Amino acid sequence: MKKQLGIETIELQVNEEKRRVAVRPADTLLRVLREKLGLTGAKPGCENGDCGACTVLLDDVPVKSCMVLAVETAGKKIVTVEGLKNTAIQQGFLEEGGFQCGYCTSGFLVNAYALLEKHPTEQGDWDREWLESNLCRCTGYEGISRAVAKARTIIKDKIARG
Ligand code: FES
């Protein structure tokens, strides 16, 4: 890490790419992703840890990127919604129309992806609890539930085909 006038140049590993970026100590990961790395999938909603629109994976754990300082993430593995192309959860959302205005969608996609990594084939009470950290202002929760169920079907089919 190179220090200059309070600005740190750090290396982030985002969607399997190494990215070097100059950040200020108070820059959140959300702002750095959007404003310095051009990854605008994570959305600023409340920027207070309440809505989950900014969710990304940090070392495989869903976090609210508005609540994480970018300097804390140097060297850690970051996955944003842009890194979830061609995944079962993306297909599930598309096929089931799991969105209305779409503002919350990237956060739900990332969080649901992590849910399916942990529980790929079995639905349970954990689904609701897991997704409670994200809010949909359009109240499109039915579509989101269907999208997760569809993604599980896709995963099961893939497993069955070997
Ligand atoms: S913008 Fe991060 S939780 Fe709402």
Ligand code: FES
């Ligand atoms: S689809 Fe509009 S906020 Fe969720």
